[in-house]
Amino acid sequence: MSFRQTFAPILDFVYPPRCPACGNGIAGGSPTGDDAFCAPCWGKLQLPGQPWCATCQHPFGADHFGAEAQCARCLADTPMHDGIAAATIYGDVSREMVLHFKHGGRIALAGPMGRTIAARIGQIGGENPLVTPVPLHRWRLWKRGYNQSAMLAKVVAGTLGLEFRPDLLLRRKATPSLGGLDPGQRRDALKGAIACNPRVELAIRGRNIILVDDVLTSGATSDACVRVLKKAGADRVVIACYARVRHAQDVPKRETPETVGLGRPRD
Structure with missing residues (x-):
């Protein structure tokens, strides 16, 4: 005992x-x-499960078309990623977890949230993947005091016994908050924002990558990261997140510590 x-x-x-x-x-x-x-x-708490899209694992409703069926988004535009492992579906409970962690300074939540993400990855991550977070621009990192995605990625790597590489990607320019923007505006805002770290580019070639973020909404940020990793030679890139927004849901509007009643974040 x-x-x-x-x-x-x-x-x-x-x-x-x-x-x-x-x-x-x-x-x-x-x-x-x-x-x-x-x-x-x-x-x-809403948990994703089968039946789901064979490409992005987005949950289907009661009506579906077999194990190899794809969602409308993947059929219309084949994604560059190699799958999405989401711990939860964005809802009341997961929203509170993310807001307390991201804006409320409750960094201890990285443990339970990261372990829940790790439990959902399974075989989708491929053989011996590297675990890396979605990068945060230095000014936002200075303001918040921590990169929530990096904290989650560290827990995921430790739980699964994988190599944690927080240095694979860089955020070259500050971008406005993407909350409330439509998918096209999000893509425009992220042009040129994400880059591969030239000092470690060789570590990416031929490797499987697990890209970790807290919330997956439109996928614009993660898509930009996947594109850079694939261009650098990554074999497979899987996105792992704590909460993903359903396609039919409205993208959550920008939420700040003041608007959700959490007070100022503790750096």
Whole structure:
């Protein structure tokens, strides 16, 4: 029995475990710690599952056309990526997790969120992949104090026993917040923003890559990253995220610490 399991009753009495999404206490505690949701949040958490698109793993509805079926987006424009592993579907609970982590300074959420992403990757990541985050521009990194995607990627790599490479991609120019922009505007805003790090370009050639981000909305940012990685010689690039927005959903509008009532982020 581990130290945590032995002293769990005492720790739970002194520091009652709380749901990472809503903050309410969890009845009975949990020896696994911060991975546990309360029953109401767990009931509302949306998890992706089959049937889904054979190319991007976007969940289908009840009507589908077999294991090799593709969604309308992939049929209209074949993506450069080699699959998407999403831990959750963007909804009330995953939204709270992302906002508290990204804007509320609750960096401890990187653990449970990253482990959940890792559990969804499976064989889609290919053989011995490198794990790299979507890069953050230095000015935004300075303002926020951390790159949330890099923190998630580090947990994913550690959980799966893979090599963590936070230095593969660079964000050369600051881009405006993409929230509220349509897909075309997002692509325009990202032109020339993402580049391969010339000092480590050789490490990319012939390798499988897991590209980690917190939320996948229109896919403009991840597509720009995949394009750069493929141009540098990556064999396969899989996108891994905590929450993905359904195609039929509206892209979430820009949310700031003030608009969601989280106060200023703690750097």
